[in-house]
Amino acid sequence: MRSIQKWMPVELVMADSLLVVDRLKSYIYTRYGVVRAVNDVSFELAEGDTLGIVGESGSGKSMTCMSILGLLPQPFGKMVAGRIRFRNEDLHTQSSRQMQQIRGKEIGMVFQDPMTSLNPFLTVGTQLTEGYVVHQQVAKQEAWQHAIDMLDKVGIPEAEKRMLSYPHELSGGMRQRVMIAIALMCSPALLIADEPTSALDVTIQAQILELLKSLQRQMKMSIILITHDLGIVAATCKQVIVMYAGRVMEAGSVDDIFYRPKHPYTIGLLQSVPSLEADREKPLQPIDGNPPDLMADIQGCPFHPRCAYGDAACLQEFPQQRTATTGHSFYCCKDVE
């Protein structure tokens, strides 16, 4: 993958990219002030690839994805700048009807919390089939059969019986499988998985990730995987972007990020991961401090208050993009490491 170069017109950058997000800004206009939830985020995703988005809570990962789907919280969320190109179509210029055609059909999404993402009043079957019926314009029975196959695929036993269950009759892991099945019903070209496993226990986490990987191979999907968990990124992704305070701090291949991190925030995140190999004795070092208030007007580098390397120079302006190697870029004015 080529690097994301801000000065280059998008059309020239990647004709073969499935998704190009270019200088995206999405703000939420709350009663108390403007939340700059997504602030100048760019990335691209080739067909069949997996992109990881990591960052602490509140860094704008979900809002980035909601911008892609055009589902920012209404009526106060708004995409204020940038472009999102999907299959060389500018999503922002699509009518709401056209967006409906893309949602669920071309882009599937698995949401963060399986406990609240299923409608408690409808059966699993209804929730699986309703999108398929609309998009593929098929009869209910056909959709029903397809849904049973899909439940089978995501590893739900007694799929036929489960179709008639209500969400409260299923465990968390089962619900998340159902959510994945829903997202995959129309064989989307892009699957956005927003922390698909964070609500689940470790064994089920591993199962679900395995499942996503094998389904990706079968269906040739691209995946955007959002997570706090760097271990999951290492195991599943090809490209990674590290977000902080609505901005991209560092972007590169998994190897770049894990073995050659350039940004102090990335380094901090990596140090806070329990390593499997050694040093179980060594205590974790979560990064001290809290992310900034996104309603405040942040001068310079948003990581400054928590950064061990920062000085007055970092407060001048938001750091320029720098390129470590091709495809590996970061936003820090210091040379760390």
Next chain:
Amino acid sequence: MSRLQYTLWRLIGIVPVMVLITTFAFFLMRAAPGGPFDKEKALPPEIEKNIRAKYHLDDPLIVQYGRYLFSVMRGDLGPSFKYPNRTVNEIIVESFPVSLKLGLLAMCFALFFGLSAGVISALKQNRWQDYTFMGFALFGVSVPNIVLGPLLVLIFGLWLGWLPVAGWESPVDAVLPTITLGAIYVAYISRISRAGILEVLGQDYVTVARAKGLPQRIVVFRHILRGGLLPVVSFLGPAFASILTGSIVVEKIFHIPGLGQHFVQAALNRDYTLAMGTVIFYALILILLNLVVDLLYTFLDPRVRYE
């Protein structure tokens, strides 16, 4: 427990509750000062004595109570004191349908306008539609029907002359009483449904429904209204019960020959049996309405368990 067992269990539970209510009604009525025959114009002692004997008023209280309870449990509310040739059952059977009709009209009125206003307000939250409807709702809950009724009569009956001011003969007679009785419930229902829908609008599953690319129509009707209007359903039972009892005032204002009128009259006249009978009857209706709503709920919300 199955739904049928649950229903049977609840039905059986009605019996002891009704015994309690009958007991309360009986002793409260007797504890109130005054009796049915001590009006301004007292009856000649001979006649009063005959009447007291006829209605067993001279028996010990506990015997009277036992006899009354027994007959109520058989469904017989006894003879009226003031209308000597008629039983309480007859009076209820004759006048309750009028109250029921008025109550149903008011309920439909309240549901139609309350739901429309609530749904629109929620979907247009913080826009002019919302502010307008919720302004009306605030007005609606703060004006009691004893004020609203005469006000409507004054405006539409007397000044504009569009609608009759009282009576219960032709359909137009029902317009003002229906509005008077239902207005406050329009207000309540619109607020409850608005709050319920707003709550659901913030739920992840609605975002999920949108992310599936479903048309707005399906998102609203299938995913939002279903859960959002559930609080309205649980409000319907108590609401209908208080519409029925609320009609006592409205019947009085508009001279409608319903059970409410009889109840007021009976209380004033110390017509023991009619007053007690009406109370017991209303209580039974209330209990049954609650049961119906609870059962309805088990159909609407699959998570409900029967205890």
